[in-house]
Amino acid sequence: MPHSLVLNLLPQSPIPSGYLTGKHLHALFLTLVSSVDRELGDRLHEQKTEKAFALSPLQVRNNSHRDHLLQWEYRQPIAAHTPCWWRVSLLDDSLFAHLTSLWLNINPQHPWHLGSADLQITSILGTPQSTQPWANFSTYAQVYEEASDSERQIDFSFCTPTAFRQSNFDCALPSRDSVFGSLLRRWNQYSGIPFEETLLEPIFPSFFNIRTEFVADSRSKFIGCVGVMSFRILGDVDAIAIKQINALADFAMYSGVGRKTPMGMGMIRRHSTKVSRH
Incomplete structure (x- = not known):
């Protein structure tokens, strides 16, 4: 069952632009996974072939212009208390099941780290939203x-x-x-x-x-x-x-x-x- 989850984030301090690259967001995802299943996090880290997840760059706004482009590069830090969103897509049923406790028990007060910045996950969207087209889920049979x-x-x-x-x-x-x-x-x-x-x-x-x-x-x-x-x-x-x-x-x-x-x-x-x- 593919899931496209959108995590709404709130940085408590500025996020340096150098930590907004794909490799740092990839590391943050593996940290989230390891927080509920360290063995799975290690396995995903070592995986060299086709991976069962896809991530977006961190976004600071809804992009509604005609080409639907997202922002993938930042020359300046993201300021503290700037609402952000981040898409996590899971392609493997077992991967979503392993992470269910993470999605269900997110503590908004618990900080996650991106460089020197502390991030709070304020909510997770997993169903279609009129203002957030990247959130969705379906079974493969339904697709x-x-x-x-x-x-x-x-x-x-x-x-x-x-x-x-x-x-x-x-x-x-x-x-x-x-x-x-x-x-x-x-x-x-x-x-x-x-x-x-x-x-x-x-x-x-x-x-x-x-x-x-x-x-x-x-x-x-x-x-x-x-x-x-x-x-x-x-x-x-x-x-x-x-x-x-x-x-x-x-x-x-x-x-x-x-x-x-x-x-x-x-x-x-x-x-x-x-x-x-x-």
Whole structure:
């Protein structure tokens, strides 16, 4: 059952900009996990392959402009007492179950640390909210059952920089195989409802308005794309295949695509109506 949880946070002191990078937020998530299950926290820390969670960068506002971009880089500290939110997506049923006690017993007065800053978790959202579209949950069976078996248009927003591994290097240019191949691998790994790899053949890009963005930390520079992109299902395709493709597209909000999703990259959303093209 994929869960997209939004943690509302309140820093008690300024958060230095150097601690707002993906690696520090990744470390904070592992600290949260270890607080209720140290063995699980250690196991997630050592995991080198596809990970069963995805994180967002820390956000200081709701982003409602047309491309739905999130903020992934800060040049100044986040001031004390600035309301923030942070999305944690869990793809594995067992991972959510292990952390249930954490979500149910959050003490708003207990401080969590991001650099020198103390953070209070004031609330956790796990169901859809009119003001917070990143909070949601569903079973994999529901994602599949509720997917359209007739919709041939798929509109995506790349909300944080997104890149894909090709051979030994990263590629910031999305394609059908990189976007839907990433979704298909994660779906097949966690859903228990496997789809065939040939499913992707009738999908073709139909519109794109994307640009490259750079994310730098002390160790490396990551180049990814942000913006909007549409795909269409073309040709004589049966209803079951259309339904499976739409299920993958609906799953994108939980899984993200491409590289460094546990570090806040590759956040992607599907839109039920066509995105603005102006």
